[in-house]
Amino acid sequence: MKPKCISKLKITGTKRILQISLPSRKCKSIRVSPLESRLNTGCANSPKNSSSPLRNEQNNQKFISRYIARVLAKPEFQNKKRPIKTAATHRRTNSDGSKEPLSARNNKLSGGKSSCKNSDSDEKTIKKGLGIPNPDIQKTICRELSKKKLYKTNDTDEIIREKLIEAITLSFKTTNSAPNTSIDFYKLGKQIGNGAFGKVSLAQNRLTGHKVAIKIIDKSFIKDERTRRKIFQEVFIMKKLNHRNIIRLLEVFESNKNVMIVLEYAGGGDLLQIIKARGRLTEDECRGIFYQLIEAVKACHNMGIIHRDIKLDNILLTSDYTDIKLCDFGVSRFAKAGEKVDEQCGTPAYLAPxxxxxxxxxxxYVDIWSMGVLLYAMLSASVPFKAKNLHDLHKLILRGKYDVPEYFSAEASDLLNKMLNPVPHMRISLEDMKLHAWYNGFVPENILDLSFNVTRQNEILSKMMSYGFPRDYVIQSLNLKDVNHASATYSLLDLESSYNYT
Known part of the structure; x- marks a missing residue:
């Protein structure tokens, strides 16, 4: 579903959810506390909680007051000093997957095992799910192709492309398998982001010419088992998600020194960049962006995934400013409704109480809270909770007290009040957000046909065959959800045809 966009925009063709002309003035009010560089968090709501008091209009203020008083009275809040997962400062780039450091929670169990267990995060299951080939069964020619460069530095892009197609074709003829993906299949460009373990670079798929973002993780930073487990889980989570408003994982491969995670490239920058450049957004602009965010978070929750780091710089826009893309699943995890989670992670100003x-x-529930902070930031170019130190910031968040600017509409203020409720189960649900009065008169547009189309699939498969990939191999990779260069190339062509196909 395509959100209805701003009617005032004087453009032709596909409507946009955001104006692309950015004033030169800078907005200083979005600058947040230095605490942003020291913590992490997110916020959400269970989509299946039909017994929420909010849904029954039973939002009892006395209950909320008692809840807050009970939490503040806990001695743990005053005396407990434990490390919290740290995050990098707000990025100024549209990094499609760069991740902040993931610090470990103090281990309360013996043997150094994590207190957070989930069958989906089991490393063996993850490795199997990723479809990473066993190097012991690879053919000699595949190993040789991955060890040596397929082209010379003075070759033109067209010559390199032809050599790659020739190598792919030869590999299937001699070994009946595809060559291992290497950096030779991509043309690296400028660096567009920094992460805890490496960098994010802009790159170009040499076969299709499409831009991608490659998250390059230095292997020297993933020596311990816990870090490897987190990286595998991030990849496994992204592999599970397939939604137009979520950055798509294309493939994963490695070199002697680095692990390469290839991601869809949005191209339009992130919301933090845009708000810094032009100031707060109008409510009409926010409706289109926030509607798509609701759909993205709903897709995550339906898969049993909590994001836990929803913020301005993790919301990217496509180059034509018609879609948003939720990115950065570095602190995300699988969860079940009703279970208790102990991990502390996220970004300070977005932390749920x-x-x-x-x-x-x-x-x-935690994702709903951070979505409320993000909506407030879009509408005001500031965050609702600001303090000079971490302790005061935590107190403000626990009490849920914030100032409402006079230019906020009554509907927007009411929606924020229902999202930023300090009592988790009394927060508004994702479905109820779309039914809120703030969305009265808002009609999502259904411009793109994203359904399965045999004609479109055959066109893409024909192109894949021209790149040297047999038709049966591509179909098998898609059916098995393998993460390889064939599926990555198909996805790039599918993304293009989804937006341009008529």
């Missing part, structure tokens, strides 16, 4: 209270929290 139940995470700060450190008494364990139910998943899914």
């Amino acid at each position: 139940e995470i700060i209270a450190d008494l364990g929290y139910e998943p899914f």
Whole structure:
């Protein structure tokens, strides 16, 4: 579904959710506390909680007051000093997957095992799910192709492309398998982001010419088992997600020194960049962007995934400013409704009160809170909770008290009040957000046909065959959800045809 966009925009063709002309003036009010560089968090709501008091209009203020008083009275909040997962400062780039450091929670179990267990995060299951080939069964020619460069530095792009196609064709003829993906298949460009373990670079797929973002992780930073596990989980989570408003994972490969994670490239920058450049957005602009964010978070929750780091710089825009893309799943995890989670992670200004209270929290509700902070930031170019130190910031968040600018509409203020409720289970649900009065008169547009189309698939498969990939191999890779160069190339062509196909 395509959100209805701003009618005032004087453009032709596909409507946009955001004006692309950015004033030269800078907005200083978006600058947040230095605490942003020291913490992480997110916020969410269970989509299946039909018994929420909010849904029954039973938002009892006395209950909220008692809840806040009970949390603030806990001695743990005053005395407990434990490391919290740290995050990098707000990025100024549209990095499609760069991740902040993931610090470990103090281990309460013996043997150094994590207190957070989930069958989906088991490393063996993850490795199997990624479809990473066993190097012991690779053919000699595949190993040789991955060890040596296929082209000379003075070759033109067209010559390099022909050599790659020739190598792919030869590999299938001699070994009946595809060559291992290497950096030779991509033309690296400028660096567009920094992460905890490496960098994010702009690159070009040499076969199709499409731009991608490659997250390059230095292997020297993933020596311990815990870090490897987190990287595998991030990749496994992205492999599970396939939604037009979520950055798509294309493939994963490695060299002697680095692990390469190839991601869809949005191209339009992130919301933090845009708000810094032009100031706060109009409510009409925010409706289109936020509607797509609701759809993206809903897709995550339906798969049992909580994001936990929803913020301005993790919301990217496509180059034509018609779609948003939720990115950065570095602190995301699988969860089940009703279970208790103990991990503390996210970004300080976006932290949900139940995470700060450190008494364990139910998943899914935390993403709703951070979505509320993000909506407030879009509407005002500032964050609702600001303080000079971390302790005061935590108190403000726990009480849920914030100033509402006079230019906020009554509907927007009411929606924010229902999202930024300090009592988790009393927050508004994702479905109820779309039914809120703030969205009265808003009609999502259905411009793109994203359904399965045999004609379109055959056109893409024909192009794949011209690149040297047999038709049966491509179909098999797609059916098995393998993460390889064939599926990556197909996805790039599919993304292009989805937006341009008529």
